[in-house]
Amino acid sequence: MPGIVVVGTQWGDEGKGKVIDLLSDEMQMVVRFQGGNNAGHTIMCDGRTLKLHLIPSGILYQHIVPVIGNGVVINPAVLIEEIDNLAAMDVDAERLRISYNAHVILPFHENLDGLQDESRGERSLGTTRRGIGPTYADKASRTGIRMQDMLDPAGFAAVIEEAVEEKNRLFACYYNADPLDAKDIAARYEGYAARLRPCLADTSILVKDALREGHGVLFEGAQGLMLDLDHGTYPFVTSSNTVAGAVCTGAGVGPRDLEEIIGVTKAYVTRVGAGPFPTEQDNDTGDIMQEVGKEFGTTTGRKRRCGWFDLVVLGYAVRLNTLTSLAVTKLDVLSEFDTLKVCVAYRLTGRTIEEFPQVSGDFAACEPVYEELPGWKKDISGVRKLEDLPVEARDYLDFISEKAGVPIKLISVGPERQQTILLDGMEEPLRQGRLLFYDDFPL
């Protein structure tokens, strides 16, 4: 079985966690390849909710080998808390494998994230303040601390103390902020190292072996295309590459290891944090989406900004990720509306454009050009087959799929596992219950 990639096609929170959990049953390994605990992936089963920030969303299946690749930045305290929470639910997360080369988030990275974003004033990015940007900055500066540094306890303490002292000078001189206690941090991190050391591995080889043996390997994206460091709405982006191509660098595989690239796309659009968002509905429409869709950030609890579906953004995601299929989520939320708007192009200084403009000022100035489609105004959360969806809902999906030029393979009509319609050869596993293990589900 080839490598399957699942990525977000918008500004994150598209429902990747739900989709990955569903698909994981057929996989042997699920691999995170970028981002850190800025991500918040939600899995719901039997009304109970599991929120994951670092551990791959396939963890609930005992046969899955969960892997955190080298491209991820790891806050060990958060990771250990997740492992312990899962253990309390009888899910063994100690089987997790973590790349030697993943970088470590330290308390000063979190502090710096907050101080930097505050110092931007009106131009603040609204980061999650989880230290993601500063940790990737240290990685690029070649001053970062890696998981493999945990292998040598004395050396680990020394590099941490040195790094804290250096950042303390920055805090004092530039931000007028209190220093951190280097010895205390080093001692705490040694405790984390003792817990995580057995999980460290050459994960690139683990992944390659699984692929070579024909097992299904799913690569779990965090965030979404528009938050990509290179291709998103810079500077209102995260500090890693979120495109499918990042699997290669972030998991240590080659482009030919990837075959299927699934883009998760919400039936409308949301964004958390600052930055341009052409189809945003800062009005009753957006409020309805926010309330019905329960659009609160999984990591920070902030209200998500909401707006109409944007085909320019999706087209960009199709191109940059070479998407082979789409998973459309939260279709049920649109049942509220008489009429649905879909942005098919932008108006920019008198011109109509169908491509995401690369100059950031242009994107901020874009006005959406909408087509209107009729709504269905029916509860669809119980629908399990495509043919049982109202014709207006199928037309809406066809419209998106045709314009994007990519087939839809999965439709989600509610947060629970079983609130899913699988298409194109995927219905059979669903019917047989192979994708629906909620009877022996450990939650």
Ligand code: GDP
């Ligand atoms: P991720 O970051 O892409 O994994 O997405 P999040 O988990 O942060 O946010 C998606 C939210 O929508 C979660 O609360 C999910 O439980 C919920 N969700 C996922 N799919 C559906 C759906 O089809 N309908 C509804 N109503 N909620 C959904």
Ligand code: IMO
């Ligand atoms: P998942 O994986 C939505 C946003 C933040 C902020 C910007 C930069 O759950 O889809 P950062 O802390 O990364 O430096 O913040 O990126 N952001 C997300 N928004 N979903 C996410 O992840 C996000 N991860 C970061 O809100 O605007």
Ligand code: MG
């Ligand atoms: Mg999320």
